[in-house]
Amino acid sequence: MALEKITRISGRAVHVPGNDIDTDRIIPARYLKCITFDGLGEFLFYDVRKNADGSDKPHPLNDPRHRGATILLTGANFGCGSSREHAPQALQKHGIKAVIAEGFAEIFFGNSIALGMPCLTADRADISRIAAAVEADPDAEVTIDLVTQRVSFAGQTARASLRESARDALLNGRWDPIGELLEGAADARKVASRLRYTGA
C-alpha cells in the first residue's frame, strides 16, 4: 500500500488557544452516533463554535479571515480524554492537515499520526510568535518542514518537533502501519501460540 511521504505542509494557520482541550470539545459525544467517519468535519468543536440554534459563536474557526486554514495552533495537552478517533478525523475532514501544540495527549497523537496528520510540539513562545504573525496577516503562509523540524512563517522560523518514530513514519510513507503489521502475521501467530491465554 503506497502512502504519501509527508515531508512538508504549507498553508494558512489558525490559532485556537487553550490548554487541555479535550476530545469531547473537539467532537461532542452526540456526534459519535455514526457508523462511518464521513461528515464529521462540520461538527468539529461544535459546542464552542455554535449556539443552540445553530448560529455561530465567536470562535477562530468561524472567523472568515481564517477560513480554509490547514494548520491548527493550540496549547498544552491537546486531545486529552477519550480515545475516539472521531476527534482527529473531524479535524482532518474539516481540512486541518497538521497541528502544532505545546503538547499532545498520547492516544490522540497516535490516532493522528495513523491518519497522516502530523502533530508537532513547539514552545509556547514560538507558538505565540506564529499566532501573532497569523493574526497580523491571516493569509501568511506557514510551512512545516518535517525534515528539518522547523516552521517558517512571515520571514521567521521556529522549532517544531515530533517523536522520531512518528517523524520516520510520515517522512517514509509508512504512517499507516497495516502493511507492515500484515507482513508480521506469521511472527504474530508464533507469539500468540507461545502465550498461554486461557478461555479465549
Added chain:
Amino acid sequence: MPKTLFEKVWEAHAVRKLANGQTQILVGTHLIHEVTSPQAFGMMRDLGLGVAMPSRTFATVDHIVPTDQVSEPYADPLADAMIRELRRNCSEFGITFFDRSTGKQGIVHIIGPEQGITQPGTTIACGDSHTSTHGAFGAIAFGIGTTQIRDVLATQTMALSKLKVRRIEVNGVLRPGVYAKDVILHIICTLGVNGGTGYAYEYAGEVFDRFSMEERMTVCNMSIEGGARAGYVNPDETTFAYLKGRPHSPRGAEWDAAVARWRAAASDPGCAYDDVVRIDAADIAPTVTWGINPGQGIPITGTVPDPARAQGSDERASIEEALAYMKLKPGAPIKGTRIDVAFLGSCTNGRLSDFQEVARFIKGRRVAPGVKAIAVPGSQGVGLLCAELGIDKVFRDAGFEWRNAGCSMCLAMNPDKLVGDQLCASSSNRNFKGRQGSPTGRTILMSPVMVAAAAVTGSVADAREVFGVRTN
C-alpha cells in the same frame, strides 16, 4: 535483572521491531463496542481483510443503549443502526458478542473482569480510553483509536511505542469516608492531567494491597485522566480469588498453572522504575471537582479556587474559564453547591460494591425534592446481583430511578442527558464541558457515597457529616 510487570508483559508480547522504531505488539485480548468499531470493520471490508484471530475479540454494546428501554428498535434510529451494525459485524466475522439477550451485556470494562476475560500478564486493547481499568488485574491495557482497532482485528497486533513506568505508592491507612475514587482524584490533582503522558502507572503500597479488585479497577480506570495510557496493580491473592470460577477463567490443573504464571508476571523486588511517587493515605480527603477537567479538584472541606491567587497567567486563565463555565464563585465553599441531578454508575463506579456501599447509607432516606437521581448498574450481571440482594429496592425506595446497564449519563450518548446548565453530582470519570449531554451542563466528580450524600441533601455535601461517619 529484576523487571517490572510492564517490561515482562511487553517483552512476552513483542512480535518484532518495525521500521520506524516502534514495536509490533501482540494484543492478547481485544474488546470492542458499538461506537468505535463500525468504521474499523468498514476499513477491513474496503481492504478486503478478515479477522485474524476472532476468538480473541469480545464485543458488547454499552455507550448508546437506552437504560429505560430494553425492546428494539430503539427510539433513536442512529442508536438502533449502531447496535444492528455491531450485531452484523460480529456475526459475519465470528466474534463473541455479549448482546443484551445473553444476560452478560454491560460496560465493556465491567464485563471483561466479570467474565474472567481480563487476566494478569496479558495485553488488552479496546477502542475506549478507560481500557486502563483492566490493569487492576496486572494486565497492560490501553485505549486505541479506530484505525488501530482495524489493525488488531486484521493482525491481532498493533504498532506501539514503549511506555515508561512510574510507580505510585500509597501507604498508610485511608481515613473513614475516603474511597478509591478519592485516591485517584487525589493522584490526578497531585500529578496533573498530563502528568502521566508517556507513562504506565504502577499503583502499589499498603492501600492497594488492601484494596478489593473493584477498588483497584476504580483507580486504574482513571489513569487516562492523569494522562497515563495504562495503569496497573501487580497481581496477588486478591486478584486470583476474584478470578477463580469466572466463566472464562482457567479450571482444574490449568488454574494452578495459570496462577503460577500470573504470580511470576508481577514486578520483581528491586526492579528499576523511571519514576517513583509516594503518597500518604492520610493526606487524601473525600475529593470533589470544581472545574472542567478531573485535575481541578479539592477536598470537600475546601473552597473554590480564586484566579487572583493563581500561580501564573496559565493557571489564572484556566481557573477563570472553569469558573465561568461552572458558574461557581471564587473562594466559596464547594460544600452547599446546589445540584439538579445525581448520577451513580459508569465504568469507574458502576460495580456491585459501589451500589452496596451506597445502599448502606441511603436506606430509609429520600432523594431531596427537585433532584433527579439515577442509578445505573454497569452490567446486567451487576444489576442481577443487586436485585438478588435487594439493593435495587433500597435505591427505588429512596427515590432513585433504577435503570438497566450501560454507560448512560457518563457521556450521554443515550437518552440520559443533562438539560441546560443542570449541575450533576456524578460518580463518573470526566467533567469536561458538555460531557453529560448538554453543551452547558455541569459535572462535579466524586465517589458514589458522596453522590448519595448530594442526592439526599440536594447539594454537594460531606458524606461523613450527612451519614454520620466517624472521622476521628
